[in-house]
Amino acid sequence: MEWETVIGLEIHAQLATRSKIFSGSSTAFGAGANTQANLVDLGYPGVLPVLNHEAVRMAVRFGLAVAATVARRSVFARKNYFYPDLPKGYQISQYELPVVQSGSLDILLEDGSGKTVGITRAHLEEDAGKSLHEDFHGLSGIDLNRAGTPLLEIVSEPDMRSAKEAVAYMKKIHTLVRYLEICDGNMQEGSFRCDANVSVRPKGQKEFGTRAEIKNLNSFRFVERAINYEVERQVDLIEGGGKVVQETRLYDPDRGETRSMRSKEEANDYRYFPDPDLLPLVIDEALIESVRATLPELPDEKAARLVAEHGLSAYDAGVLTSSRELAAYYEAVVQDLGGQHKLAANWVMGELSGALTRDGLDITQSRVAAPALAQLVARIGDNTISGKIAKEVFEAMWTEGSGADEIIDARGLRQITDTSSIEKAIDEVMAGNPKQLADYRSGKDKLFGFFVGQVMKATQGKANPAQLNELLKRKLSG
Numbered sequence: 001m002e003w004e005t006v007i008g009l010e011i012h013a014q015l016a017t018r019s020k021i022f023s024g025s026s027t028a029f030g031a032g033a034n035t036q037a038n039l040v041d042l043g044y045p046g047v048l049p050v051l052n053h054e055a056v057r058m059a060v061r062f063g064l065a066v067a068a069t070v071a072r073r074s075v076f077a078r079k080n081y082f083y084p085d086l087p088k089g090y091q092i093s094q095y096e097l098p099v100v101q102s103g104s105l106d107i108l109l110e111d112g113s114g115k116t117v118g119i120t121r122a123h124l125e126e127d128a129g130k131s132l133h134e135d136f137h138g139l140s141g142i143d144l145n146r147a148g149t150p151l152l153e154i155v156s157e158p159d160m161r162s163a164k165e166a167v168a169y170m171k172k173i174h175t176l177v178r179y180l181e182i183c184d185g186n187m188q189e190g191s192f193r194c195d196a197n198v199s200v201r202p203k204g205q206k207e208f209g210t211r212a213e214i215k216n217l218n219s220f221r222f223v224e225r226a227i228n229y230e231v232e233r234q235v236d237l238i239e240g241g242g243k244v245v246q247e248t249r250l251y252d253p254d255r256g257e258t259r260s261m262r263s264k265e266e267a268n269d270y271r272y273f274p275d276p277d278l279l280p281l282v283i284d285e286a287l288i289e290s291v292r293a294t295l296p297e298l299p300d301e302k303a304a305r306l307v308a309e310h311g312l313s314a315y316d317a318g319v320l321t322s323s324r325e326l327a328a329y330y331e332a333v334v335q336d337l338g339g340q341h342k343l344a345a346n347w348v349m350g351e352l353s354g355a356l357t358r359d360g361l362d363i364t365q366s367r368v369a370a371p372a373l374a375q376l377v378a379r380i381g382d383n384t385i386s387g388k389i390a391k392e393v394f395e396a397m398w399t400e401g402s403g404a405d406e407i408i409d410a411r412g413l414r415q416i417t418d419t420s421s422i423e424k425a426i427d428e429v430m431a432g433n434p435k436q437l438a439d440y441r442s443g444k445d446k447l448f449g450f451f452v453g454q455v456m457k458a459t460q461g462k463a464n465p466a467q468l469n470e471l472l473k474r475k476l477s478g
Contacts, residue, residue, distance in 0.1 A: 001202055001203075001239070002202070002203040003200045003201070003202060003203065003231075003235050004161060004200065004201055004202070004203045004204075004205075005160075005161055005162060005163075005198070005199075005200055005227075005231050006158050006160075006161065006198070006199045006200070006201060006208055006209065006211075007158065007160040007161070007162075007163070007165070007166045007196060007197065007198055007227060008155070008156050008157060008158035008159070008160070008196075008197040009154075009155075009156045009160070009166060009169060009170060009194050009195070009196055009197070010153060010154070010155050010156075010194060010195040010196075010197070011153070011154040011155075011156075011170065011173050011192070011193075011194040012127075012151050012152075012153050012154075012192070012193050012194065012195075013151065013152045013153075013154065013173075013177050013182070013183040013185075013191070013192055014027075014127070014149055014150065014151055014183055014184075014190070014191040014192070015054075015055050015058045015059075015150040015151065015152055015182055015183060016058070016181065016182055016183055016184055017052055017054045017055050017058070017150055019052060020040075020041065020052065020126070020148035020149055020150060021051065021052045021055050021092075021124065021125075021126050021148060021149070021150035021151075022040055022041075022049030022050060022051060022052070022092065022126060022148055023038055023040035023041050023049065023050070023148055024038070025037060025038045025040075025041055025148060027149050027150070029186075029189050029191075031145055033132075033141070033143040033145065034142075034143055034144050034145065035145065036145040037129075037144040037145055037147055037148070040148065041087075041144060041147045041148040042087050042088075042144065042147070043087045043088030043089070048277050049092065049275075049277055049278060051076075051278065051281065052150060055124060055150040056099070056124070056281065056283070056287075057287070057291055058152065058180075058182035059099045059100060059122065059123075059124050059152055060099070060100075060283065060287065060288060060291045061180050061182055061291050061294075061295065062100060062122055062152060062154070062176075062177065062180060062182060063099070063100035063103065063122065064288070064291060064292055064295060065176060065179075065180055065295065065298055066100075066103030066104060066105055066119050066122075066176075067103055067104060068100045068101060068102055068103025068104075068119060068122070069100070069101045069102050069103075070099065070100060070283060070288055071097060071098065071099050071100070071101055071283070072282065072283055072284070073097065073280050073281070073282050073283075074094055074097045074098055074099040074123075074280065074281045074283075075094065075095075075096065075097040075274050075280050075281070076092055076093070076094055076124075076274070076275045076278040076280075076281065077092075077093060077094060077095040077096070077272045077273060077274055077275060078090040078091070078092060078093075078271075078272065078273060078274075078275050079091045079092075079093045079095070079125075079270045079272055080270055080271045080272075081265075081269075081270055083128065084131060084140065084142055085128050085129035085130055085131050085142050085143075085144065085147070086128045086129065086147075087129070087144065087147065091125060091126060091128060092125060092126050092275055092278070093123065093124075093125035093126070093153075094123035094124055094125060095123075095272045096272075097280075098121040098122065098123035098124075099122070099123060099124055099281060099283070100119075100121060100122035100123070101120075101121050102118075102119070102120070102121075103118075103119035103122070104116050104117065104118050104119055105117050105119060105169065105172055105173065105176070106172075106300060107165070107168045107169050107172050108168065108314070108315075108318050109164070109165065109168055110164060110168075112314070112315065115159075115165065116159075117156055117157065117159045117160060117165075117169050118156065118157030118159050119154060119155070119156055119157070120155045120156065120157050121154075121155050122152055122153065122154045122155070123152070123153055123155075124150065124151070124152060124281075125150075125151050125153055126147070126148045126149065126150065126151065127146045127147065127148065127149040127150075127151050128146065128147060129142055129143055129144035129145070129146055129147040130142070130143045130144075130145075130146050146190070152177075152182070152183070154173060156169065158197065158199075158208065163223070163224040163225075163227035163228045163231075164224065166196065166223060166224070166227055167220050167223055167224050170194060170220060170223060171220060171322070172299075174192060175299050175321075175322055175323060175324075176298070176299060177192070178323065178324055179296055179298060179299055179324045180295075180296070181296075187218045187219055188218075190218065192218075193216055193217060193218040194217050194223065195213055195214065195215050195216065195217070196213070196214045196217060196223060196226060196227055196230075197211045197212075197213050197214075198211060198212055198213075198214065198227055198230045198231060198234070199211035199212070199234070199244070200231060200234045200235055200238070200244075209234070209244060210243070210244040210245065210246050211244075211246060212230060212234070212244065212245075212246070212247055212248075212249050212258070213247075213248045213249065214226050214227070214230060214249050214250070214251055214258055215248055215249070215250055215261065216250070217251060222251055222253055225251070225253070225256060226251035226258055229251075229256060229257050229258055230249070230258050233257075233258065245263070246263070247260055247261070247262065247263050248260075248261045248262050248263070249261055296324075299321045299322075299327075302317075302321045302327055303317040303318055303320075303321045304317075306320060306321070306341075310334070310341035310342075310345070311341060311342065312341060312342065312345055316342075316345050316349065319349055320345060320348065320349065323363065325362070325363045325364050326348070326363045329348065329363050329366070329370050330344065330345065330348045332370035332371070332374075333347075333348060333370045333371075333373050333374045333377065334374075335374075336370065336371050336374035336375075337374045337377055337378055337381075340377060340378075340381050343377055343380065343381060344373075344374070344377050347373060347376070347377055347394075348373070351391060351394050352366065352368065352373065352394075355367075355368075355394075355398050367397075367398050367399075367401065368394070368397050368398055372397060372403055372404065373394075375403060375404045375405060376390060376393060376394060376397065376404040379393075379404055379405070379408065383464055384408065384414055385408060385413055385414065386461065386462075386464070386465055388461060389413050389461055389462070392413070393407050393408060393413065396411075413462065414462070419467065419471065421459075422455070422459070422463050422464070422467055422468055422471055423471055423475070425455050425458045425459050425463065426451075426455055426468075426471060426472055426475050427475070428458065429451060429454040429455050429458060430451070430475065430476070432454075433450075433451075433454065436450055436451070437476070440476055441476070441477075441478065448472070448473075448476070451472055451476065452468065452469070452472065455468055455472065456468070
């Protein structure tokens with residue numbers, strides 16, 4: 001039997017406010033345990049929550065960016081459950097009336113095709129604290145610094161049909177929230193994570209299968225691996241005569257498998273009801289329009305512009321706009337160059353990105369600044385150096401911090417464009433290889449590459465390739 005995978009993601013993006021969603025406590029990462037939780041966060045009797053206005057603006061910003069409906073009236077509810085890191089015994093969230101409703105997002109898949117994923121809702125809520133299980137000799141510690149941290153939970157439609165589609169969607173949301181500057185996207189610090197709802201059904205069946213929810217996935221790699229494992233587990237279970245049960249599961253990256261955590265609760269298990277301490281959230285047109293006026297150029301808009309104005313492929317434009325900082329770097333390079341867009345794009349996506357990955361650096365930490373890379377690309381464009389020598393120059397720029405011109409001059413790497421010098425080298429190579437010359441002239445055209453290599457060796461790689469090819473063809477033909 002052929003099976004179809006059905007996936008929906010619930011992404012939790014920590015909003016980049018300086019204080020929590022209902023209190024004035026700091027949201028700064030890395031503080032000592034329980035030093036950033038006040039009486040409101042701890043749920044003491046008699047304290048009242050006050051909604052963070054900036055968190056609302058950020059939610060509206062996201063809603064506008066995904067062409068969703070921003071609710072003029074939404075309601076905060078209490079989601080009741082017991083857990084040691086939830087001191088109030090309930091989480092303030094939004095249930096029936098979320099602030100953002102019915103949006104969509106276009107994703108680009110590896111084969112170049114596109115797909116639209118529906119966004120059911122995005123709602124504001126507070127985070128819980130964190131249970132710590134290490135260094136407590138069989139006990140657990142509770143750190144409530146995260147309690148009350150503002151989250152935007154972004155819930156997709158079950159529109160994804162493979163782990164790769166889910167990763168593409170998650171990456172697109174990650175890119176978008178960083179462009180909007182509403183979330184720093186730091187997965188290591190827990191600022192961006194997701195739960196994956198996964199089910200399988202026979203190909204062609206309309207009804208969904210029973211789903212399992214995989215909680216707290218905090219890397220793109222783990223999302224893909226967890227979903228693939230879960231799909232295989234469910235198919236094997238059903239084909240073996242068993243049934244998938246609705247449950248919450250955890251992914252163990254060390255073993256590469258999911259394991260059962262608890263049976264999946266239904267909404268009524270949480271006893272949702274409107275929070276009596278919070279008035280409905282009412283958003284007027286003036287607020288929406290003021291937020292709309294501050295929206296930056298979004299990733300899809302920027303990519304479309306790079307295709308139209310710079311002549312880049314849709315793929316190249318997608319890679320370059322995958323982060324706001326990378327796009328800014330590329331545009332700074334071409335601004336200094338005044339053109340040569342494709343060559344600049346190739347260098348940003350190729351040598352530069354490779355060096356960043358190798359050294360574990362972000363684009364903002366690049367050891368070659370945009371103006372310096374522009375200078376290097378310019379020297380390729382004006383035939384001062386070849387593309388091969390440019391790689392040597394780039395490596396020196398990366399390790400030494402010197403400019404391209406400085407390195408080219410210091411190492412004598414300028415390309416030979418003097419026709420007579422190249423002709424002299426060709427004559428010497430032809431004279432030194434009479435057999436290969438005779439073979440070439442008798443029809444063995446493949447030996448042309450041999451002569452190119454020999455001349456390049458004789459000129460220490462400095463001969464201009466275009467001139468060399470043209471002169472060599474003429475000389476070899478006799």
